[in-house]
Amino acid sequence: MADIFTDNYKETPYWWDLAPHETSDEQVPPAKTDVVIVGSGNVGMSAALSLSRLGRKTVVLDAQEIGYGASTRNAGYLGRGLGMKYGALTSAVGRQEAAKLATVAVAAHDYTAALIRAEQITCAYRDTGRFLAAPSKKAYDKLAQDLDMMLEDGVPIDAEMIPRERQHEEIASDIYHGGQLLRGNGIMHPGLMHRGLVDRARSQGADVIGFCPATAVDSQGSGFVVTTPRGKIETRDVFIATNGYTPKAFPWQRRRVIPASAFMMATETLSPELMAKVQPGGRPLLEACNTPLWIRPNEDGTRVLFGGRTGEDLGSLDRKAEQLYGEMVRVLPDLEGVKLTHSWSGKVAMTFDWLPHTGTHEGIHYAMGWCATGIPMGTYLGHQTALRIVGDPASVTALDNRPFPTRPFYYGNPWFLRWAIWWLQYQDRTMMKK
Numbered sequence: 001m002a003d004i005f006t007d008n009y010k011e012t013p014y015w016w017d018l019a020p021h022e023t024s025d026e027q028v029p030p031a032k033t034d035v036v037i038v039g040s041g042n043v044g045m046s047a048a049l050s051l052s053r054l055g056r057k058t059v060v061l062d063a064q065e066i067g068y069g070a071s072t073r074n075a076g077y078l079g080r081g082l083g084m085k086y087g088a089l090t091s092a093v094g095r096q097e098a099a100k101l102a103t104v105a106v107a108a109h110d111y112t113a114a115l116i117r118a119e120q121i122t123c124a125y126r127d128t129g130r131f132l133a134a135p136s137k138k139a140y141d142k143l144a145q146d147l148d149m150m151l152e153d154g155v156p157i158d159a160e161m162i163p164r165e166r167q168h169e170e171i172a173s174d175i176y177h178g179g180q181l182l183r184g185n186g187i188m189h190p191g192l193m194h195r196g197l198v199d200r201a202r203s204q205g206a207d208v209i210g211f212c213p214a215t216a217v218d219s220q221g222s223g224f225v226v227t228t229p230r231g232k233i234e235t236r237d238v239f240i241a242t243n244g245y246t247p248k249a250f251p252w253q254r255r256r257v258i259p260a261s262a263f264m265m266a267t268e269t270l271s272p273e274l275m276a277k278v279q280p281g282g283r284p285l286l287e288a289c290n291t292p293l294w295i296r297p298n299e300d301g302t303r304v305l306f307g308g309r310t311g312e313d314l315g316s317l318d319r320k321a322e323q324l325y326g327e328m329v330r331v332l333p334d335l336e337g338v339k340l341t342h343s344w345s346g347k348v349a350m351t352f353d354w355l356p357h358t359g360t361h362e363g364i365h366y367a368m369g370w371c372a373t374g375i376p377m378g379t380y381l382g383h384q385t386a387l388r389i390v391g392d393p394a395s396v397t398a399l400d401n402r403p404f405p406t407r408p409f410y411y412g413n414p415w416f417l418r419w420a421i422w423w424l425q426y427q428d429r430t431m432m433k434k
Ligand SMILES: Cc1cc2nc3c(=O)[nH]c(=O)nc-3n(C[C@H](O)[C@H](O)[C@H](O)COP(=O)(O)OP(=O)(O)OC[C@H]3O[C@@H](n4cnc5c(N)ncnc54)[C@H](O)[C@@H]3O)c2cc1C
Pocket: 038, 039, 040, 041, 042, 043, 044, 061, 062, 063, 064, 066, 067, 068, 069, 070, 071, 072, 073, 074, 075, 076, 077, 078, 079, 212, 213, 214, 215, 241, 242, 243, 244, 245, 246, 247, 249, 261, 262, 263, 264, 307, 345, 346, 347, 348, 349, 367, 368, 370, 371, 372, 373, 374, 375, 376, 377, 378
């Protein structure tokens, strides 16, 4: 393959250029607090902001630098849906329950968009809508069928089917069979969004401490003791918000989430003409299939960001970038010859029932398993967890304390992922032929 990398190509997230991480932290955590949050992603930070506002002394710990996890590595899609397609959800839980769960996802979007505005978080957030691209005629029909069913069930969703003849309004590609334009979806710069949450939480008094892992949580009296390499913290409540990075110290949660790497890359700066041709509406694209690709313009519309191949072996990042590059020019032939400046990966967490989970186990709060919808769902359910901690009945959503399944002999190392992904890709390939 011709050289696809610029001279300054990096294997760190594109977002970190504008929102670099704090690279050291020696702060000693306080000996006593009201709440310890483990994990400084959007979920932990959203909860910390709300708890601090509600007058709770809050400490957020991260094992690595603050924001090390997926919250600063993602694609920045602020959606209003669950990871599972509506048709599959209705088969799994029935239509009434499916409508309730889908409505939580809409509330999650609305809460997060309102939070960005209310907190004046400068993260290039734009309400663009999203194009769900159908890789086959069958996928197109399924999208239309799911939309009808959601509207019938009263799910507050605003969408329109875009037939194949019109898809060039969305994407300079002939490989799709049309798709669905989902309104009320946005995109933003995830690094700046996360930094905004950290700044707001700190300004409300939260301690946010990096390079300080929680290595154990033990109950003591009516509360807990959290052990870290920099001392123990006595606390009334603990909230585990570690998602795809859940460590062995939390075996109950770790057995219930399936970490999977997701990959992204950024092109060099492209001409305004090429950008306008590739995604004329500036709307992010997500393929409507099991193992989707996603494509969006960056925050100022000067580059294409491209992602996919979730759950595949990591291998080396430059090898993965070469594979994704092949996918990119298959979808967007106009990008043949452009070079890449960044490629990176991060860990999402899937679950055995494809639903996010939040609740309390042995007195410890958790919210995780976002199935790649953690920006809206996690930010919202982080806030809802804060409400639960302070005993506010408004904390309850249809996702609370649902049975959180695991499997025998699964302890957090997803040895089966390779075959599961192969099976999902196989289903996608056979669907594409129809
Ligand atoms: C490439 C990619 C693209 C994505 N695109 C999107 C998208 O467009 N839209 C969307 O909604 N979602 C997307 N996601 C998923 C989304 O980013 C995640 O669901 C979300 O960020 C999870 O947030 P979180 O706070 O739960 O976890 P994370 O942000 O992953 O944070 C977990 C943190 O826990 C810390 N931790 C682990 N162990 C310990 C310990 N013992 N002590 C202290 N801290 C610990 C980790 O260091 C980590 O920083 C994407 C993910 C990736 C990787």
